[in-house]
Amino acid sequence: MRKFVDLHLRPVIRDLNQAEGMISKSYELGYGLLGISLPPDALRQTVRLLRKICSDMGIDLVTRVDLAPKTSRGLLDGLRRLRRRFEVVSIWCASKSVARQAAKDRRVDLLSFPPDSRKHFFDFAEAELASKALASLEVDMAPLLSLRGGLRIRLLSSLRREVEIAKKFKVPIVISSGATNKYFLRTPRDYIALASLFDLPPSLGLRALSDNPLAIVERNRRKLSSSYVAPGIRVIKEGKNCLDV
Amino acid sequence: MLRRVRRRYLALKIMGEQFIEKEDLIRALWDAVLQLFGEYGASCVNLSLIGYEAEGNYAILRCSHGALDMVRASIASMTEIKGKPVAIHVLGVSGTLKSLRKKFL
Numbered sequence: 001m002r003k004f005v006d007l008h009l010r011p012v013i014r015d016l017n018q019a020e021g022m023i024s025k026s027y028e029l030g031y032g033l034l035g036i037s038l039p040p041d042a043l044r045q046t047v048r049l050l051r052k053i054c055s056d057m058g059i060d061l062v063t064r065v066d067l068a069p070k071t072s073r074g075l076l077d078g079l080r081r082l083r084r085r086f087e088v089v090s091i092w093c094a095s096k097s098v099a100r101q102a103a104k105d106r107r108v109d110l111l112s113f114p115p116d117s118r119k120h121f122f123d124f125a126e127a128e129l130a131s132k133a134l135a136s137l138e139v140d141m142a143p144l145l146s147l148r149g150g151l152r153i154r155l156l157s158s159l160r161r162e163v164e165i166a167k168k169f170k171v172p173i174v175i176s177s178g179a180t181n182k183y184f185l186r187t188p189r190d191y192i193a194l195a196s197l198f199d200l201p202p203s204l205g206l207r208a209l210s211d212n213p214l215a216i217v218e219r220n221r222r223k224l225s226s227s228y229v230a231p232g233i234r235v236i237k238e239g240k241n242c243l244d245v
Numbered sequence: 246m247l248r249r250v251r252r253r254y255l256a257l258k259i260m261g262e263q264f265i266e267k268e269d270l271i272r273a274l275w276d277a278v279l280q281l282f283g284e285y286g287a288s289c290v291n292l293s294l295i296g297y298e299a300e301g302n303y304a305i306l307r308c309s310h311g312a313l314d315m316v317r318a319s320i321a322s323m324t325e326i327k328g329k330p331v332a333i334h335v336l337g338v339s340g341t342l343k344s345l346r347k348k349f350l
Contacts, residue, residue, distance in 0.1 A: 029334065145324050148280070183260070183332045186321050190335060193317035197281070 002206075004188045005213035007035035007064060007088060007110070008140060008176030013046060018181070020053050025182040027057045033217065035062040035088055035176070040081070062217050066112075068092035072101035083107045087220050090138060093121050103129035109216050110138040110174060113162065115147065115155040122162045127169035134219075136212060137166045139198075140178030141191055159198035172212040173204065251310035254295065254339050256349040257320065259302040261331035267297045270304065273326040277319040290316055295342065303350060305342070313338065 006026055011019035019036070026034055036050060047063055054061040065086040069075040075091065075098055083089060090110035093099035099121035102108045111130060113122050122137065130137070139159060147155055166173050175195060179185050186194070192205035200208070222228055227235040259265060271294045278287045290312040296305040308316045320333050339345035 145322055181330075183324060183330045185332065187334055190317060190321035193314050194321050196314050197318055 002210050003032040003214060004030055004210050005033040005035070005217070006031045006177050006185075006209075007062065007174060007213045007216075008037060008090070008138070008178045009034055010037045010178060010180045012180075013038060013042065016049060016053070019050060022179065022182050022185065023050075023053055023059060024057060025185050027059050029185060029187045031059070031188075033060040033062060033214070035064040035213075035217075037064050037066050037090075038086070040065055040067075040078075062087045064088040064090060066090045066092060068094060069098055070095070072097045074098075075101050075105070079105060079107045084224065087224065088216060094119070096121050099126050100129070103127075103135055104133055105135075106133045108133070108135045109220065110136050112138045112140065113158075115140075115143040115151075115158065118154075120158065120161070122165060124165065124169070127165045127171050130171045131169045136172040136174045136216060137162060138174045138176055139163075139195075139208070140176055141186065141194060142178035142180065142184050144194060144197075145184055145186075156198050163198055163200050167204070172215070173200065173208040174213050174216070175205065175208040176213075250291075252291070252307055252340070253310050253313045254342050254345045255306045255308070255313075255316065255320075256336040256338075256345055257304040257306060258334045258336050259304060259331060260334065261302070261326070261329055263329045264299060265302075265326055265329070265331065267294065267299070269327050270294065270297060273323060274306070274319070277323045278315065281319050281322055282315055286312075286315060292316065303336075305345065305350075 009022055011022050023034060034054065051061050063086045065082050067075065067078045067089065069078055088109050089107065090112055091102040091108050092112050093102055094114060102111055103126040143155055163173060175191050177185055188209045191209060192202050195205040229235060274292060278290055278292060291309040293307045294304060295307050317335060320335060323331065323333055325331060337345065337349035339348060
């Protein structure tokens, strides 16, 4: 059975009841893996509590950090400090230089862009770099639900263009809720229907909600495990004589 | 010869903290379709509220087969009814009312 993933829940971390409500609602809606956005200075104890809530419900939890650097220098600093502490790193690309740097850095998992078509930073160059660096384009659905009128029209046209570019350069697309409360959570099928508004076909929508985010999580968990050495190299046995492996 | 009209029935679960009147629900559904797809789109969906159970927060909706995705997207885009926050989830879709009730309600 297909496992659906929502990599971007944004509950108020201090309010664990709200987080628990959102996690249980996501489970009800059919998600098997959740990514919760944590502040960079998140305490280990908070993460442990969230993990316990998720494991009690039978959901897998992924820790995620959202970085919104102003410059590419700030991005590199943030990545150096936080990459090994979180399973998923997402970059909010608020300028062209940040978008360019994030697209080519292999430590970045997700690229998010402002919902304003005038700030269009995901272009052919970024797409080509992202495709080589295995970064994915993240589409948050919460703005699509909350915006109305002209703003939503602009958001849809911007998303349509980004999705078209991503398809052309084979950049994986990840659909996330971006929800701050349980009223912004939807079922995977509803997201696929909403994604048709910006010309994402159902087959790609399905992949954006399961295969693509799962691939990111699996890749990063492998990288963060103690047996990982370098791309393509991992420890499979330790001991004096490993020649007979 | 005219082809038989194909329809789809949707079972909905309405999640909200306050009581929602049937009239408010159907108005909000039409508004959502109109906002997303305009008057031409709304004319294609043949939307109709077949049943509404206010206590259980369930509703059954009928639409034309070809407009199912439009209706799903419109329902998913609803975040409030009369200023009250709501989320409407589609429990399931079926070709007949009988099987919809059997499977999802």
